[in-house]
Amino acid sequence: MTGRRRSRMLLGRLLDAAAARFRRRDRRAVLAAVAAADWTAVRDLAALARGGDAEAQYRLGLLHACGQGVVQDMADAAHWLRRAAEQGLPEAQLELGLLHLTGGGAARDDRTLVRWHAAAAARHPAAAAANLALLHPNGLDVPRNVAEGLAWLRRAADGGLAAARVQLGLLHAAGREVERDPEAARGWFLAAAEAGDADAQYLLGGLLAGGQGVEPDAAAAARWYLAAAEQGHAAAQSCLGALYAKGEGVARDYAEARRWYLEAAAQGEASAQFNLALLHAGGHGVPQDYGEALRWFTAAAERGDPTAQFNLGLMHATGMAGRQDPAGALIWYRKAAAGGSVAAQINLGLMYLNSQGVMKDSGEAAQWFLAAARAGSPVAQLNLALLYLRGEGVRQSDAEAARWFRLAAEQGSEQAQLHLGQLHAEGRGVPQDLAQAHAWFSRALATLAPGVLRDQVAAQLERIAARLSGTQAGAMTEAADGR
Numbered sequence: 001m002t003g004r005r006r007s008r009m010l011l012g013r014l015l016d017a018a019a020a021r022f023r024r025r026d027r028r029a030v031l032a033a034v035a036a037a038d039w040t041a042v043r044d045l046a047a048l049a050r051g052g053d054a055e056a057q058y059r060l061g062l063l064h065a066c067g068q069g070v071v072q073d074m075a076d077a078a079h080w081l082r083r084a085a086e087q088g089l090p091e092a093q094l095e096l097g098l099l100h101l102t103g104g105g106a107a108r109d110d111r112t113l114v115r116w117h118a119a120a121a122a123r124h125p126a127a128a129a130a131n132l133a134l135l136h137p138n139g140l141d142v143p144r145n146v147a148e149g150l151a152w153l154r155r156a157a158d159g160g161l162a163a164a165r166v167q168l169g170l171l172h173a174a175g176r177e178v179e180r181d182p183e184a185a186r187g188w189f190l191a192a193a194e195a196g197d198a199d200a201q202y203l204l205g206g207l208l209a210g211g212q213g214v215e216p217d218a219a220a221a222a223r224w225y226l227a228a229a230e231q232g233h234a235a236a237q238s239c240l241g242a243l244y245a246k247g248e249g250v251a252r253d254y255a256e257a258r259r260w261y262l263e264a265a266a267q268g269e270a271s272a273q274f275n276l277a278l279l280h281a282g283g284h285g286v287p288q289d290y291g292e293a294l295r296w297f298t299a300a301a302e303r304g305d306p307t308a309q310f311n312l313g314l315m316h317a318t319g320m321a322g323r324q325d326p327a328g329a330l331i332w333y334r335k336a337a338a339g340g341s342v343a344a345q346i347n348l349g350l351m352y353l354n355s356q357g358v359m360k361d362s363g364e365a366a367q368w369f370l371a372a373a374r375a376g377s378p379v380a381q382l383n384l385a386l387l388y389l390r391g392e393g394v395r396q397s398d399a400e401a402a403r404w405f406r407l408a409a410e411q412g413s414e415q416a417q418l419h420l421g422q423l424h425a426e427g428r429g430v431p432q433d434l435a436q437a438h439a440w441f442s443r444a445l446a447t448l449a450p451g452v453l454r455d456q457v458a459a460q461l462e463r464i465a466a467r468l469s470g471t472q473a474g475a476m477t478e479a480a481d482g483r
Contacts (some may be wrong), residue, residue: 031272182213254285362393398429
């Protein structure tokens, strides 16, 4: 081999190496640009994906799923995620699994495309199908396929991806798409938790603390919460604080509880803010300070916590942190009630019924009582029944009154039991039935405290018993005459 030829070969190898280094730099630049939301790099990303780059395929699949930089198309997302997943990329296997578990269709932000395609298909089906195949060769939809979704999740989990193990744990814990199996959930959470995943550590702590289908172990729950809390997991910090406040799994220590609550509250964790408010309101480990309680209830309430909103409304209504503020109470009760707080719904009903800071509006009161009554509150059921009995805010109906009295009575409401007994005694809204009347008065009497009311109920029971005896004696006489 001549020296000139050797020089050419060496130069070629140097040029090839330089080109490879350029391609590597180019690849890194493209991935970085896409990560920075520079959508001008999507064309280059697609070229990398077509060339078999698994990371590029994964990123392109995510872009199609979210409609970022490209037209949102779940079928294209599945196509590119599958190509990356088949190369063994665990993150792509996880996303592909989730996509098949939920399915994905064309009812997305770009509704215009769907409408135009439907209109075109009605006129020229063949042309519309050809155009759709040209623009979207992978289709628009991903059919829901639970078996395939679970298979991809397991491949990702077996590949060591903590997020996939967490997802499988959640599915088994909730019994979604698989049979509910808390032990299997614990196994998946544990595998991810031992690898240091903070979400898994938090979820495992919750599973053990609540004993949700597994043997409760508060001490182990505290250890896993601590592991996640030390990584900055706000929900775990709040839960760890709660264990210290209650002395479960750890020695009760309000100072430690407050420390972890503060860590979580600083990250905006509403449960921690709420619990800090309770510490200050109750003077647990800190001087009792309703002003501080108000501040933390407000922080949690502004993040949408319905229980905090209710407590904030209560503080405004009672003036616990200063002067009474019915208008402020009304605002926060309304927010809490809209979030499903039954206690707030009841208090709103009482405010409108009793003109507390608002104009009396029995109809509005009835609506709030109805919402809480449907949620199963015996207090609301009793109040709603009384409105029906009086015809206040609703059309008068003894039958509706009896229905709601019965629901409250069956939950132990003494007043409802007495009213229902009286309705049965009089035959109002229900057939007259002295035996039923006696039974409901007896149930109420068993729990009534000594006093005037108890004496009145006892006397009423004696009168009903006498009427029952007379009725039974009359029935026996009629039977004898019939013979």
